[in-house]
Amino acid sequence: MIERDLAHRLRHAASQHPAVTLTGPRQSGKSTLCRTLFPSHAYVNLEAPDARDFALDDPRAFLDRFEGGVILDEIQRTPALPSYLQVLIDEDPRPGRWILTGSQNLALLESVSQSLAGRSAVLHLLPLARDEVIRFDAYPATLDETLVAGGYPRIFDQGLDPADWLGSYVATYVERDVRTITNVGDLVAFRRFVELCAGRTGQLLNYSSLAADAGVTQPTAKSWLGVLEASFLVHRLPPFHANLRKRLVKQPKLHFYDSGLVCWLLGIRSPDHLRAHPLRGAIFESWVVSELVKHSLNRGEPARLAFYRDRDGVEADIVIETPDRICTIEVKSASTPSTSLLDGIARVRARLEATGKPIETTVVYGGDELQERSKGTLIPWRQVAERDWS
Numbered sequence: 001m002i003e004r005d006l007a008h009r010l011r012h013a014a015s016q017h018p019a020v021t022l023t024g025p026r027q028s029g030k031s032t033l034c035r036t037l038f039p040s041h042a043y044v045n046l047e048a049p050d051a052r053d054f055a056l057d058d059p060r061a062f063l064d065r066f067e068g069g070v071i072l073d074e075i076q077r078t079p080a081l082p083s084y085l086q087v088l089i090d091e092d093p094r095p096g097r098w099i100l101t102g103s104q105n106l107a108l109l110e111s112v113s114q115s116l117a118g119r120s121a122v123l124h125l126l127p128l129a130r131d132e133v134i135r136f137d138a139y140p141a142t143l144d145e146t147l148v149a150g151g152y153p154r155i156f157d158q159g160l161d162p163a164d165w166l167g168s169y170v171a172t173y174v175e176r177d178v179r180t181i182t183n184v185g186d187l188v189a190f191r192r193f194v195e196l197c198a199g200r201t202g203q204l205l206n207y208s209s210l211a212a213d214a215g216v217t218q219p220t221a222k223s224w225l226g227v228l229e230a231s232f233l234v235h236r237l238p239p240f241h242a243n244l245r246k247r248l249v250k251q252p253k254l255h256f257y258d259s260g261l262v263c264w265l266l267g268i269r270s271p272d273h274l275r276a277h278p279l280r281g282a283i284f285e286s287w288v289v290s291e292l293v294k295h296s297l298n299r300g301e302p303a304r305l306a307f308y309r310d311r312d313g314v315e316a317d318i319v320i321e322t323p324d325r326i327c328t329i330e331v332k333s334a335s336t337p338s339t340s341l342l343d344g345i346a347r348v349r350a351r352l353e354a355t356g357k358p359i360e361t362t363v364v365y366g367g368d369e370l371q372e373r374s375k376g377t378l379i380p381w382r383q384v385a386e387r388d389w390s
Contacts, residue, residue: 020099034073041070052078063084104231123297198265201286203253328359329363330342345376
């Protein structure tokens, strides 16, 4: 297995804190990373019924066995365990003794925040970023191949067909994991809901439209979307807000973390199929957003991304605001560099100049050549990871 970008942050956190909590979607590589970095720790997978029953029935005796440190995988399966860990950590605060992993964000973080506040560092491991994917001997070379393959490590580590693996992943997620997060009575309807969400990646989130298309109520649609967020499948990108005397949209945008999963849910099984698909641009936009989120999290920083859109239709797909500047990013799937690609983002620059901050204008596009133009910078898709967006 390759070295993950988060490895340095995880080692450092374990040297400073008694516990480290690593969250992320299933199959993002959490267990592999932890077992690689902490080979002397014991390992317990709480998905195993016998281990889980022991931890639930006699948590003190269960934890007392791990004097030398332990990796507790899928800790959300035993939500009371962090409360018992709190006592042990207060008695013996040696750093790096407890490594916790979990794949259900909301349940796990609520348990950790209540019981292990100030005792556990919290890190997030998403599927592979592009600069991690290219560390494998065989990796997708073109943009369309990259989008269809996605970033789940096992696909590249074992040379699997993305469509076959992702099909099994979705089936396992819908049939098993959803039941452990919430009481979804109709799994067929829920799967249809997930597919409808895939068709809305990179678009404004309209709950009434989504609920109507899925044949469920708006509260159900919001609850099910929360399930997808808790599972690290989707996230909501907030709109940019500033005192600009402009009427800005208030709805968030919906994005999937993994482009390969979106492609599979939309029935896209090959790069050739994607190349002619009407949602190719939206899938590419979600991929770029996900890359920026991954690189922020791998540095141990929150991803402070937003998008700009006002009632006049002026928009930027991504806005990154720092104390001293604002970076605006438009995503274009076209492979040929052209000044016209910068026309839309240049309009956003004019609107944001009222903030008084310097504005950087960039377009990430599907081509291969970095170009500096008078209106801004054209950045090839392969170089997204190489730029310091912070």
